[in-house]
Amino acid sequence: MPYSPESLQAFVEAAALGSFSAAARRLRKTQSTVSTAIAHLEAELGVDLFDRSGRYPQLTEAGHQVLGYAQEILAADQRLQQLSMRLAAPVEPRLTLVLSDVYQLDPGQRLLQRFAERFPDIALEWLDAEGHDVLRSVLDGRADLGLLPRQDQYPAELQVQPLAHHSELAVYVARSHPLADAGRRAAGQLPRHRQIRLSAQADHQQAATGTSWSASDYLMVMEMAEDGLGWAQLPRALVQRYDRGQLLELALPGWPHRVHSDLVWRRDTPPGPAALWWVEAFG
Structure with missing residues (x-):
């Protein structure tokens, strides 16, 4: 061409x-x-x-x-x-994936079952991390492949592949929380209440409220929100899968937010056949 x-x-x-x-x-x-x-x-x-x-x-x-x-x-x-x-590379004996909880596997796709059938002898390790911790795991060689919300910039050592998939973040509170009954007034009342957020967000963003608590992963953030300790921005798919009926999604202007994701791996260690299987499955 x-x-x-x-x-x-x-x-x-x-x-x-x-x-x-x-x-x-x-x-x-x-x-x-x-x-x-x-x-x-x-x-x-x-x-x-x-x-x-x-x-x-x-x-x-x-x-x-x-x-x-x-x-x-x-x-x-x-x-x-x-x-x-x-076609050219031998199957790697071990594979480590590190993923943000923003991405939730679709049970209907049976990705883990299909991977086990395709690569029955490989040792698979699945890690959860968020934001820069995903990048650090891949850069340090701790993980072969990482998936995280799209970043404005990436280290030059990483190969980046955008995914067509997108997730949605929404704002949730416990049904017993005062904001649950605030209706349209909830948006204006958020600053009066504690925000529960990711530690990675706490390191790089200013809190939306005067008081905030943080946790290292979305599941812990969700548990704190379920206990009525504050409001939280959570992946909708995560809440749908793991919430015990205790959370309420707030109808706020501009929400939910759409989040696109990228896959990353080190340029000097390109993915083998098993890692490429996941690249295609996630894509």
Whole structure:
């Protein structure tokens, strides 16, 4: 094909993030490199992909049409690379996954059962972590593959694969909590009550209230919320699966929030056949 994967990747990232500079940060390239790659793609296709007249580039009608094809080409290229690695590499004897609780396995997909049938002799370890702890586990070699909510930036040592899957975060309180009966007034009353949140969030974000408690994982956050100790932002799928009927989702403006996830692994230790099975299953 006359256009390079680098040009297609620059175009897709710029379209997704809404700016060339954001795409450059995601791809760890200079803004001029991304702009040049997109300009070359436009010249090769003979169309303008972005309207650059405003503060931020906007996809043209042609850009919207090209975007789907570009995403398909990149996805096919990724699948081909994974297939070649799976065919050439021996099955790893051990595999460690580290996942955020934002992602909950769909029981109907039977992923663990299917993996056990496909790789009956492998030693599988499943770790729970959140945010930067997921990245640290992969960077340190503690885990082979990590799944976490999408980050603005990643360490250069990591390969990142965005997932089509998305989760939803909603705000919950115990049915016995004062906010449970607040109705539309709940949004304005949140700052008066304790927030229960992840330790990872507590390290990187300012509390939405004057008082907050934190825990290292979503299950503990949920348990604290069930006990009426405060309100919490929790993955809907997690609550649906593990709540004992004690939590109430608050109807707040702008909620629930959609959360996209990424898979990460070290560039110098590409995934083997068993890890690639999970990459395809999560994708």
